[in-house]
Amino acid sequence: MTPFVYARADSLGDTIAAGAAPDSAFLAGGTELLNWLRLGIAEPTRIIDISRLDGLDQIEALPGGGLTIGAVTHLNDVAQHALVMRDYPVLSQAILHAASPQLRNLATIGGNLLQKTRCAYFRAEEQLPCNKRQLGSGCSALHGINDNHAIFGWTKDCVATQPSDPAVALAALDAVVVTAHRSGGRRIPAAEFHLLPDTRPEADNVLQQGELITAIELPAAAPRSAYLKVRERESYEYAIVSAAAVLEMDGQTIRRAAVALGSVALRPWRLSTAEEQLAGTELGDREALSTAIEQSFAEARPLSQNAYKIELAKTAALRAIERAARMPS
Amino acid sequence: MNFHDRHLLRLRVNGEDHSLSDLDPRVTLLDLLRERLHLTGTKKGCNFGECGACTVHLDGRRVNACMILAVSCEGREVTTIEGLGNGDALHPVQQAFIDHDGFQCGFCTPGQVMSAAALIEEGHTGSDAEIREWMSGNLCRCSAYPQIVEAVRAAAGRVSQ
Ligand SMILES: Cc1cc2nc3c(=O)[nH]c(=O)nc-3n(C[C@H](O)[C@H](O)[C@H](O)COP(=O)(O)OP(=O)(O)OC[C@H]3O[C@@H](n4cnc5c(N)ncnc54)[C@H](O)[C@@H]3O)c2cc1C
Ligand code: SF4
Ligand code: FES
Ligand code: FES
Numbered sequence: 312m313t314p315f316v317y318a319r320a321d322s323l324g325d326t327i328a329a330g331a332a333p334d335s336a337f338l339a340g341g342t343e344l345l346n347w348l349r350l351g352i353a354e355p356t357r358i359i360d361i362s363r364l365d366g367l368d369q370i371e372a373l374p375g376g377g378l379t380i381g382a383v384t385h386l387n388d389v390a391q392h393a394l395v396m397r398d399y400p401v402l403s404q405a406i407l408h409a410a411s412p413q414l415r416n417l418a419t420i421g422g423n424l425l426q427k428t429r430c431a432y433f434r435a436e437e438q439l440p441c442n443k444r445q446l447g448s449g450c451s452a453l454h455g456i457n458d459n460h461a462i463f464g465w466t467k468d469c470v471a472t473q474p475s476d477p478a479v480a481l482a483a484l485d486a487v488v489v490t491a492h493r494s495g496g497r498r499i500p501a502a503e504f505h506l507l508p509d510t511r512p513e514a515d516n517v518l519q520q521g522e523l524i525t526a527i528e529l530p531a532a533a534p535r536s537a538y539l540k541v542r543e544r545e546s547y548e549y550a551i552v553s554a555a556a557v558l559e560m561d562g563q564t565i566r567r568a569a570v571a572l573g574s575v576a577l578r579p580w581r582l583s584t585a586e587e588q589l590a591g592t593e594l595g596d597r598e599a600l601s602t603a604i605e606q607s608f609a610e611a612r613p614l615s616q617n618a619y620k621i622e623l624a625k626t627a628a629l630r631a632i633e634r635a636a637r638m639p640s
Numbered sequence: 641m642n643f644h645d646r647h648l649l650r651l652r653v654n655g656e657d658h659s660l661s662d663l664d665p666r667v668t669l670l671d672l673l674r675e676r677l678h679l680t681g682t683k684k685g686c687n688f689g690e691c692g693a694c695t696v697h698l699d700g701r702r703v704n705a706c707m708i709l710a711v712s713c714e715g716r717e718v719t720t721i722e723g724l725g726n727g728d729a730l731h732p733v734q735q736a737f738i739d740h741d742g743f744q745c746g747f748c749t750p751g752q753v754m755s756a757a758a759l760i761e762e763g764h765t766g767s768d769a770e771i772r773e774w775m776s777g778n779l780c781r782c783s784a785y786p787q788i789v790e791a792v793r794a795a796a797g798r799v800s801q
Contacts, residue, residue, distance in 0.1 A: 411777025
């Protein structure tokens with residue numbers, strides 16, 4: 312680990328001022344950052360501990376409906392909050408399927424969105440060709456081990472996936488990432504927070520140096536929502552594919568559906584084309600549901616070892632929709 | 641904001657207050673416990689958050705000590721396996737692990753026990769499936785999982801009596 316200096320943040324103003332200096336990094340739960348420091352993925356010289364910043368660990372109902380979740384709220388506290396469990400089961404389920412109970416007591420909801428790909432070449436202890444580690448060095452996975460890599464939105468520069476579970480739920484919920492920065496804050500739609508590798512393969516998301524996530528905002532309650540995670544072992548494992556579904560129903564007919572897939576691209580993948588066709592579909596009509604989902608897979612492109620993920624993802628989407636429909640509203 | 645490359649750290653470990661000077665901010669809580677406080681009951685398995693051998697309680701919540709910078713624990717309270725029982729009396733979870741053969745080599749056991757003690761407090765003992773899920777952050781290379789579930793179930797009954 313390269314040496315760094317450390318300070319505990321005490322005010323929001325100081326935090327975003329200090330964070331703007333190059334080579335500074337925020338520390339929240341540390342469950343990603345510490346591994347990056349060990350592997351040399353990040354080498355900050357100044358660490359700003361935001362984990363005890365006042366006011367960033369609250370969950371509150373918003374006046375016009377919806378919920379705001381402070382960025383340093385621990386994952387377990389988000390998932391087990393009464394309002395999240397009742398009104399946003401998709402988010403609660405996604406979190407409880409992530410990492411381990413101990414890690415979720417440390418990891419924060421803001422930090423979770425900033426985790427990097429689990430691509431083994433990227434995380435290797437010896438440096439291997441990887442454009443995310445060193446731009447221009449190539450992509451070892453493109454013709455290498457890519458059985459768990461992307462089926463959507465990849466380029467020859469990077470075929471990795473974003474592994475976050477909560478991000479998939481937030482994308483389906485049309486959540487908003489609220490930030491603060493020395494030059495002013497922003498509101499970023501969760502589905503547009505992560506970047507595909509087409510323009511800057513080395514970048515993971517839209518944040519600038521020193522931009523602090525202060526909160527995640529959820530829109531109106533989504534009680535008919537569910538998360539499904541398919542993985543090699545039943546617990547404490549990253550997804551092969553996952554699916555988040557959020558439904559509004561008229562009796563047994565879908566009025567509106569939002570579906571996002573996880574671990575299939577470098578960002579949660581909304582099935583927009585399918586969503587349009589799902590509106591007006593009868594829940595009991597499995598064939599119609601499958602046909603609708605199929606529409607969004609026209610743009611799927613398998614790599615040499617991961618064609619199986621296409622079928623898996625379609626099935627996961629279908630099952631997530633059916634699971635969401637069974638949630639009490 | 642005051643950045644430093646050496647820190648004074650005050651924290652309470654197993655009921656005892658410590659004041660540690662000249663702390664490099666790169667030191668993890670795990671290394672601090674083992675190397676500076678010589679509390680070697682907390683084990684280092686993977687040092688990447690993947691195995692749970694380093695599980696301790698921080699302000700009463702179970703966490704992976706390998707994923708925490710010690711310097712960030714200023715003013716906080718840590719409980720390790722050495723502090724779980726009451727003097728020479730074993731904690732009910734420790735006794736249950738013995739009664740139910742919850743280990744072979746024992747390397748993962750301190751982490752398992754710390755995790756189980758917290759899980760019982762959290763109330764995640766409704767069924768064997770629930771115990772398994774909420775114990776999943778602790779790997780056991782000897783695969784003592786069935787006995788561990790039995791031990792946790794038994795301890796949960798004893799603690800709640
Ligand atoms: C063994 C293991 C298994 C895991 N399994 C899963 C899984 O199945 N599913 C899943 O979703 N995740 C999984 N994770 C990832 C885990 O959820 C993340 O590491 C965690 O959520 C990151 O949050 P943190 O608070 O610890 O971030 P940190 O490590 O503190 O920070 C990560 C990055 O985000 C930045 N940052 C943090 N907070 C902010 C903020 N508010 N504003 C701006 N920048 C910020 C930091 O500067 C740093 O660059 C796993 C992790 C481990 C170690
Ligand atoms: S897929 Fe992306 S992260 Fe993996 S080796 Fe290729 S460039 Fe690196
Ligand atoms: S040593 Fe901390 S989780 Fe393995
Ligand atoms: S008893 Fe040997 S690793 Fe668990």
